[in-house]
Amino acid sequence: MHCYCVTHHGQPLEDVEKEIPQPKGTEVLLQVKAAGLCHTDLHLWEGYYDLGGGKRLSLEDRGLKPPLTLSHEITGQVVAVGPDAESVRVGMVSLVHPWIGCGECNYCKRGEENLCAKPQQLGIAKPGGFAEYIIVPHPRYLVNIAGLDLAEAAPLACAGVTTYSALKKFGDLIQSEPVVIIGAGGLGLMALELLKAMQAKGAIVVDIDDGKLEAARAAGALSVINSRSEDAAQQLIQATDGGARLILDLVGSNPTLSLALASAARGGHIVICGLMGGEIKLSIPVIPMRPLTIQGSYVGTVEELRELVELVKETHMSAIPVKKLPISQINSAFEDLKDGKVIGRIVLIHEN
Incomplete structure (x- = not known):
């Protein structure tokens, strides 16, 4: 499969060929349809957060090193499931909640995985949506978006x-x-x-x-x-x-x-x-x-994402402006975002 990866911070992403992963246990394999690009991706691409006063928090300080497969705003279709994955079927179209924790700490047990001190976020700590396929560790992170446009729904997972x-x-x-x-x-x-x-x-x-x-x-x-x-x-x-x-x-x-x-x-x-x-x-x-x-305030919980999707469906809430680009134009998309040229969101479309 094609993965568009950060191999060197601040340099163009590279199209890397990788094996399609196979789901194990409770894992679910999604074929990615749309993947949003946000400012967090820009910080990850640059390799640091600005702390002010000339200080920086580097990704390496957080244990994150290239190659990185970014994008945490992901919609896709289930194509395979692990033997222990329940309540999910092949063919289901879903939005992915990417803010995943360790699953064992008090935050995770309270459903506040976005606050976990050992995060496993998709598109940051784990491979994200700038790849043709992605592994989601459990069906509970899949949110049914039947009836919604896949590209317009992708930013709901972050923005x-x-x-x-x-x-x-x-x-x-x-x-x-x-x-x-x-x-x-x-x-x-x-x-x-x-x-x-x-x-x-x-x-x-x-x-x-x-x-x-x-x-x-x-x-x-x-x-x-x-x-x-x-x-x-x-x-x-x-x-x-x-x-x-x-x-x-x-x-x-x-x-x-x-x-x-x-x-x-x-x-x-x-x-x-x-x-x-x-x-x-x-x-x-x-x-x-x-x-x-x-x-x-840091992103949100999976339950808040479910509430949000239901609100969108019930109120027929208008989507924000979305510029759809083929994934092959990912580097020009990063430059446009860096230069402040984006109104709304850029969503990269996989040509699969």
Whole structure:
């Protein structure tokens, strides 16, 4: 089978020929149909996360070395099952929950595999969707997406479940308070559609790219603000009638968190999903005196992914813009994402 692998960080992915794996035990073999490309893939391709102050967290420090087969946004068809794989049939079309843990720790036993300290994520620790076939360790990670477009459904496994899990952390306030969404890329547009499906008040969207802001406006944003403006924080305070109660930072950089802190209301709740990197200094008394909640959110659980797919089906939620490309164009797709040219999501289609 063809695998498009990172063999050297920052260099073009290579088409590597490998044997088709055979499922054992509870494993399931999927023929990959569509595989999304997201910013996490970009960090993995580059080989590090920016920690700010000149510090980096390298993949090698996390025990991850090339060759790597990326993509954790995967839809495919079951073509073979291991002898112990139950409740799954050959021919079933599924979305894969990639955020897999060790299966033995307390997090995993509580269903919070995305928080496991010994992660086995597909497309990161284990081979992902930029290959013609992929092994899924157990049928419980397969989510039935009958009736959904395979390419449009693929981003639900990351952009979808990440924003869904993050928005749930705001609780019922999303019904009465607008959410400030920082970042109008694939996750930002997904969050906009989710807020509509959840019958929430709506969102004010912030980005540095006017083209992405126009896409957000077209998707139903209450208003949009270019954060390059010197008075962006004041614009946000005015748009939220005195300060934002709910802020979703989908970029996760020094400028975006600084903007969030500058525009947050008393009692503001900031949830950070983005991993662009950097560091920030914050006076500790500010947190209890305002008082602020600053919370991280990392992808989501398999149950949240199932909830999300059901929400999509029940509400007929619109998909985010998806640019479908043949997998053979994967390197140009990486360059477009790196250069900020992507509206929504690029999904690579396997020509099988």
